[in-house]
Amino acid sequence: xxxxxxxxxxxxxxxxxxxxxxxxxxxxxxxxxxxxxxxxxxxxxxxxxxxxxxxxxxxxxxxxxxxxxxxxxxxxxxxxxxxxxxxxxxxxxxxxxxxxxxxxxxxxxxxxxxxxxxxxxxxxxxxxxxxxxxxxxxxxxxxxxxxxxxx
Numbered sequence: 001x002x003x004x005x006x007x008x009x010x011x012x013x014x015x016x017x018x019x020x021x022x023x024x025x026x027x028x029x030x031x032x033x034x035x036x037x038x039x040x041x042x043x044x045x046x047x048x049x050x051x052x053x054x055x056x057x058x059x060x061x062x063x064x065x066x067x068x069x070x071x072x073x074x075x076x077x078x079x080x081x082x083x084x085x086x087x088x089x090x091x092x093x094x095x096x097x098x099x100x101x102x103x104x105x106x107x108x109x110x111x112x113x114x115x116x117x118x119x120x121x122x123x124x125x126x127x128x129x130x131x132x133x134x135x136x137x138x139x140x141x142x143x144x145x146x147x148x149x150x151x
Contacts, residue, residue, distance in 0.1 A: 002045035002149045003110040004036075005086065005097050008053050010115025012036065014135030026053060026070050033078045035137045036113075043149035046083035047075075050097055050112065054085035094120040111148045113137065 006012075012028040021027060039045065049057060049071075056068040059082075064072070075082055086096040097112060098120065112123060115130045128144050130137050 001104075001106050002043050002108055003083075004039060004045045004047050004145070004149075005050040005100075005110060005112040005114075006036070006047050007093075007114040007116070008049075008051040010135045011051075011113050011130050011137050017136070026056075026067050026074070028074060029136060032137045033074070033080070035139070035142045037078050037080055038142050039145045039149070040080060042146045045111070045149050047080065048083055048100060049085040050093055050114070052091070055088075057082065057085060059084065094118050094123070098122055109149050109151060111145045113141070113145060 008026070008028065012032045014029065014032075017027070017029045036047075040047070053067070053071060056065040057071050058064050058068060061069070061072065072082065084100070086093075086100045089095045089099060093114070093116070101107060101110065101122070110126055112118065112127045113130065114127070115135060117129060118127055126148060128141050128148070130141050
């Protein structure tokens with residue numbers, strides 16, 4: 001199984017996009033959602049939320065908060081499905097991703113998409129830091145993520 005560990009803010013949206021629409025709460029840029037869809041379609045990877053937004057989402061929709069429903073609904077609009085989320089370990093994203101990986105033994109490959117720099121050894125060759133000048137996933141990131149997942 002291939003996994004995409006997904007951050008949202010700075011990956012599926014950017015400050016300029018959020019300002020433009022003046023919304024508070026879960027918001028994503030449709031262009032960046034299409035980029036994510038391209039990665040999934042070209043790799044068959046499953047999405048695991050590593051974003052702080054995962055607090056509102058649960059596999060069991062009964063346990064979702066209102067915004068968790070919005071997250072699921074938004075992903076479904078793009079025919080994307082959330083497979084799981086990382087555990088909470090003091091908001092230390094690298095440790096949370098590592099804990100998730102350690103608890104799943106059927107992982108063929110993985111990529112972490114995030115706008116924050118990470119340097120843990122287990123991320124070498126598995127990390128894509130979004131670097132669009134406005135923030136968010138861009139075509140170069142998509143290409144890199146697909147290459148990583150299809151190794």
